[in-house]
Amino acid sequence: xxxSHKIERGVLTFPSGIFGAGLRAAHYSFWHEIPQxxxxxxxxxxxxxxxxGPGLYHLHKIVERTKVVVHGVGMNIASANPLNKEYCNIxxxxxxxxxxxxxxxxLCFSASSTHNSFDLLPIPFNSxxxxxxxxxxxxxxDILGRQYSLENISSYVSFKENEYTEIxxxxxxxxxxxxxxxxxxxxxxxxxxxxxxxxxIEIAKVKPEYVNQYHIAGHSIMDDFLFDxxxxxxxxxxxxxxxxxxxxxxxxxxxxxRDDDLAPFDxxxxxxxxxxNQLCNLKN
Numbered sequence: 001x002x003x004s005h006k007i008e009r010g011v012l013t014f015p016s017g018i019f020g021a022g023l024r025a026a027h028y029s030f031w032h033e034i035p036q037x038x039x040x041x042x043x044x045x046x047x048x049x050x051x052x053g054p055g056l057y058h059l060h061k062i063v064e065r066t067k068v069v070v071h072g073v074g075m076n077i078a079s080a081n082p083l084n085k086e087y088c089n090i091x092x093x094x095x096x097x098x099x100x101x102x103x104x105x106x107l108c109f110s111a112s113s114t115h116n117s118f119d120l121l122p123i124p125f126n127s128x129x130x131x132x133x134x135x136x137x138x139x140x141x142d143i144l145g146r147q148y149s150l151e152n153i154s155s156y157v158s159f160k161e162n163e164y165t166e167i168x169x170x171x172x173x174x175x176x177x178x179x180x181x182x183x184x185x186x187x188x189x190x191x192x193x194x195x196x197x198x199x200x201i202e203i204a205k206v207k208p209e210y211v212n213q214y215h216i217a218g219h220s221i222m223d224d225f226l227f228d229x230x231x232x233x234x235x236x237x238x239x240x241x242x243x244x245x246x247x248x249x250x251x252x253x254x255x256x257x258r259d260d261d262l263a264p265f266d267x268x269x270x271x272x273x274x275x276x277n278q279l280c281n282l283k284n
Contacts, residue, residue, distance in 0.1 A: 011269065012034065012036065012038060012269060012272065012273065013273040013276065013277065014273060014276035014277070014279075014280070015034075015035075015036035015037070015038065016036070017038065017272070017275070017276030017279060018039065018251055018252065018253055018254050018275075018276070018279065019038060019039070019254045019255075019256060019271075019272045019275035019276050019279075020038035020039030020040050020041065020066075020253065020254070020255055020256070020272065021038065021040060021041070021255060021256050021257075021258070021268050021272060022040070022041045022042075022043060022071075022255060022256075022257055022258065022259070023040045023041065023042055023043070023059070023062065023068075024258075024262060025055065025058075026262055027265055027268070028058040028062070030265045031062050032058075032061065032062070036066075037062065037065050037066035038066065038272055039066060039067050039068065039069065039253045039255070040062065040063075040066055040067075040068050040069075041068065041069050041070070041071050041255040042059065042063070042068050042069070042070045042071070042098065042100065043071055043072070043073070044070050044071065044072040044073075044074075044091055044094060044103075045072055045073055045074050047059055047094065048090050048091055048093075048094035049090065059098070060098075063098050067101055067253070068098060068100045068101070069100050069101055069102040069103070069104070069213055069253055069255065070094075070095060070098070070100040070102070070103045070104070071103075071104050071105070071151075071182070071255075072091065072103075072104065072105040073105065073106065073110070073120070074087060074105070074110075075087065075088075075105040075106075075140070076108075076109055076110045077105060077106075077107070077108070077109070077133055077136050077137065077140070077150070078107065078108055078109040078123040078129060078132065078133055078136075079109040079110070080109075080132070083136050083139055083140065085143065088139075088140055088143040088144065089143060091103075091144065092143060092144050092145065095144060095146065101212075101253065102147075102149055102180065102182070102212050102213045102253070103144065103146065103147075103148060103149065104148070104149035104150065104151055104180075104182040104213065105148075105149075105150065105151070106120050106150065106151045106153050107123070107133070107150040107151060107152060107153060107166070107169070107170060107173075108120040108121055108122065108123060108153050109121050109123060120153045120154075122153065122155040122156075122157060122158065122159070123159075124159035124161045124162060125159070125162045125163060125164040125165065125166060125168070125169040126159075126161050126162060126163045126164070127163060129169075130164070130169060130172055130173065133150075133173055134172075134173055134176045134177050137150070137173060137177040137179050138177050141177065141178070141179065147178065147179060147180055147212075148179050148180070149179060149180035149181060149182045149212055149213065150170060150173060150179060150180075150181060150182065151181075151182035151183075151184050151187070151215065152166050152167065152170060152181075152182075152183065152184055152187050152188065152191075153166075153184075153187055153191075153228075154184075154186070154187040154190040154191055154194075154219070154226075154228035155191050155194065155195070156194055156225060158195055165197075165202060165205065166191070166202070167202050167203065167205040167206050168205055170206070170210070171205070171206065171207050171210060174207065174210040175207075179210075180210055180211070180212040180213075181206065181210045181211045181212070182211075182212070182213045182214070182215060183203070183206060183211045183213070183214050183215070183245065183249070183252075184214070184215035184216075184217070185203070185214060185215070185216050185238055185241045185242045185245055186215065186216055186217040186218070186219055186228065186234060186238050186257075187215070187228060188202060188203050188241060189219070189226075189237060189238050189241055190219050190226040190228050193225070193226045194225045194226060199241055200241070200244065203241065203244070203245060204248070206249065208248075208249040208250055211245075211249050211250070211252060212252055213252050213253050213254070213255070214242070214245060214252055214253070214254040214255070215254070215255055215257055216234050216238060216239070216242050216254060216255075216256055216257070216275070217230045217234060217238075217256065217257035217258070218230065218231060218232035218233050218234050218235065218238075218258075219232075219235075219238075220232070230257045230258055230259040231258070231259070233267070233271055234256070234271070239274075239275075239278065242254070242275070242278070243278055243282060246278075246279060246282055247282055251279070254275060256268065256271050256272060256275065
């Protein structure tokens with residue numbers, strides 16, 4: 001397991017490494033103090049509607065100093081409802097202002113026409129859903145004028161109608177649309193445990209050329225299943241999968257997610273350093 005010991009605030013051992021973190025308001029002042037920033041992930045839905053104020057001020061000050069990726073939660077791509085074009089156009093304007101390397105959301109549905117689940121809900125991996133997701137992905141990319149990426153989610157139920165595994169489904173979406181994959185290694189581990197499949201066998205199915213970013217996070221044990229909570233350090237088993245991905249798929253920006261229990265900044269920097277140190281070990 002990774003130690004949670006503290007280090008000197010803001011000391012990045014490998015400032016030019018591939019590991020970074022999500023930009024959160026509680027950490028603005030700390031990031032401003034660091035001479036060289038790691039990659040940072042911007043949560044689109046936290047910023048894209050802002051017209052001004054401290055959030056945008058800090059965002060632009062930080063973005064001009066490092067490479068960024070943008071991640072969203074509001075696309076609801078697998079819903080049977082029509083694509084929310086207004087959402088896409090607001091997102092487009094935001095992306096054009098900060099020009100991220102990757103823009104992504106989740107392979108899921110999250111809302112109906114009348115209700116929002118406020119969660120990422122699994123979908124049936126079959127030809128009907130595949131056509132729906134591909135059509136919407138093409139439309140999103142046409143509106144945004146750039147590649148769009150989809151992330152595998154943690155799931156707790158599955159559908160009898162499945163014709164593909166999640167990775168096989170994502171590969172097919174990318175093949176048909178030119179989209180990318182944000183590969184979340186913790187979600188692979190959590191879903192593997194919950195559905196009794198080998199995460200290494202599933203992750204080995206991914207086409208490396210489709211993967212343009214990684215996520216890694218901690219999870220919680222809830223009775224007889226695992227729950228994706230982003231509230232603690234990633235466990236040793238998840239880091240082993242991360243290392244396998246780096247070696248067999250390739251180096252990409254890897255964002256450490258901490259949300260439900262916002263990490264002390266020292267701990268966040270520690271985990272960024274830990275990840276980049278693992279990368280050094282892989283090269284040796």
